[in-house]
Amino acid sequence: MSRDFPISPDEFETAFIETVFGAPAGALRSLSHEPVGTGQVCDSYRFTCDWADGQGPASFIAKCPSTDPVSRGAAAIFHLYDMEVGWYRDLAPGSGVRCPASYHADITENEQEFVLLLEDMSPACQGDQLAGASLLQVETTLAAAASLHDIQPDQGFEAYRWLHHGAGNSAFMQNSLPAGYPIFRERFRDLLSPDILDLGQELIDRLARYVAHEPPELTVTHGDMRLDNILFHADGRVAALVDWQTCSLGNPANDIAYMIGTSFADPAERRTLERQLVTDYLAARSSAPDPDAFWQEYRRHAFSGFIMAINASLHVEQTERGDRMFAAMAERPAQMALDLDSLSLI
Numbered sequence: 001m002s003r004d005f006p007i008s009p010d011e012f013e014t015a016f017i018e019t020v021f022g023a024p025a026g027a028l029r030s031l032s033h034e035p036v037g038t039g040q041v042c043d044s045y046r047f048t049c050d051w052a053d054g055q056g057p058a059s060f061i062a063k064c065p066s067t068d069p070v071s072r073g074a075a076a077i078f079h080l081y082d083m084e085v086g087w088y089r090d091l092a093p094g095s096g097v098r099c100p101a102s103y104h105a106d107i108t109e110n111e112q113e114f115v116l117l118l119e120d121m122s123p124a125c126q127g128d129q130l131a132g133a134s135l136l137q138v139e140t141t142l143a144a145a146a147s148l149h150d151i152q153p154d155q156g157f158e159a160y161r162w163l164h165h166g167a168g169n170s171a172f173m174q175n176s177l178p179a180g181y182p183i184f185r186e187r188f189r190d191l192l193s194p195d196i197l198d199l200g201q202e203l204i205d206r207l208a209r210y211v212a213h214e215p216p217e218l219t220v221t222h223g224d225m226r227l228d229n230i231l232f233h234a235d236g237r238v239a240a241l242v243d244w245q246t247c248s249l250g251n252p253a254n255d256i257a258y259m260i261g262t263s264f265a266d267p268a269e270r271r272t273l274e275r276q277l278v279t280d281y282l283a284a285r286s287s288a289p290d291p292d293a294f295w296q297e298y299r300r301h302a303f304s305g306f307i308m309a310i311n312a313s314l315h316v317e318q319t320e321r322g323d324r325m326f327a328a329m330a331e332r333p334a335q336m337a338l339d340l341d342s343l344s345l346i
Contacts, residue, residue, distance in 0.1 A: 005106045005115045007064050009033045009045050017049065020104045020117060021056035028056065037126065040316040041075050041245055042066050046120060060103060063116040066317075072112065074315035077172065079165040080245035081107055081114045086162030087244040088116060091220065095151055098144045099241050124239035127227030129325050132265030135273065136236040141225065141259055142277060144238050146284035149219040149252040157249055163220065166248030173311055174211045178204055180314045187313070191327035196334045199343070200310065203303055206346045213346075215251035215297065217289055223248055224308065225259045226329065253297035254304045256281055261333035262305040270332075271339055302342040305333035 006012045014028040030050040037044040045062045065081065066072050075081050088102035100119040107114035127137060157163055181204045185197050203210070222229075223246025231239040260277055264270035278298055282288040309329035316322070337343065 007113045023055040059120040061118045068317040071316045078169050082111045082162045083247045084244040087247040097148045121231045124231040127230045129228040133263035140238040142281040150286045151220045163249050170211050184310050219252045221250040225255045226262045254301045257298050257301035258304040261336040267335045299340040300345045302337040
């Protein structure tokens with residue numbers, strides 16, 4: 001399928017970048033790049049630009065399809081590239097949500113080839129999923145989530161086809177995770193306790209009911225709101241939400257439970273803080289749902305991080321850091337689900 005944009009760093013030419021930034025031919029004297037980030041579904045690079053007269057940014061971030069065929073295949077199955085390009089192209093501009101500015105977003109019809117040119121948020125730094133979050137990091141992320149969940153597009157949600165991939169993805173997981181969970185269990189048996197792995201099996205046994213649940217409200221959701229996908233200023237406040245590959249129409253409680261459940265390395269700290277964090281998030285919403293009803297949704301979606309860990313680990317390239325990260329993503333929400341008796345709601 002023909003395309004007129006680069007999909008790997010070696011394909012980037014100065015003429016393309018000059019066109020993106022509306023600069024005349026010859027304005028960009030040189031272009032260099034280096035890999036950045038820890039993403040496993042696509043590849044990211046920081047490009048440094050030498051402009052003749054400062055006619056563009058000194059640097060930008062380019063996101064391209066993964067060079068790993070397993071990760072590219074997962075992206076196609078779950079429409080991950082289409083959702084991220086859709087977010088930056090259609091909803092991010094003017095949304096007020098903290099995310100990098102998009103300079104260029106394009107994708108082919110087969111969703112296998114795409115490119116995103118994004119604002120370089122340096123010196124903001126990626127959160128550390130393995131180390132866990134500070135309270136300030138969680139608080140400011142939930143405030144950003146409130147802005148996201150308040151989005152009401154002028155054309156309505158139905159105008160954006162990519163925003164509705166989430167329903168199909170849930171159906172796919174419902175069909176695939178029962179067969180995949182034994183693989184996950186064997187792979188992580190030395191990283192997760194038997195109690196956690198047994199809870200995972202109980203969840204899988206009830207997965208159809210979990211997926212079939214109708215949320216009381218639907219909003220634009222990030223879908224993977226965790227520390228590795230958030231950039232923070234040096235003071236711990238959110239600079240930007242990144243990695244919008246799971247952005248879809250969904251239950252906002254999923255984002256909130258996912259963020260809180262995966263962020264605190266110490267479960268006692270999470271137990272102490274979570275009720276107030278949820279209350280503060282609801283206070284930041286322009287039209288918040290009923291607090292008691294939302295708390296029930298929050299309890300139910302304690303499993304969201306655990307489900308993501310199972311599903312993602314089965315569909316992307318396996319790495320040592322990736323396995324430790326997926327183990328943390330599974331263990332923390334699983335403990336949260338046990339504390340909140342979430343299984344009783346399914």
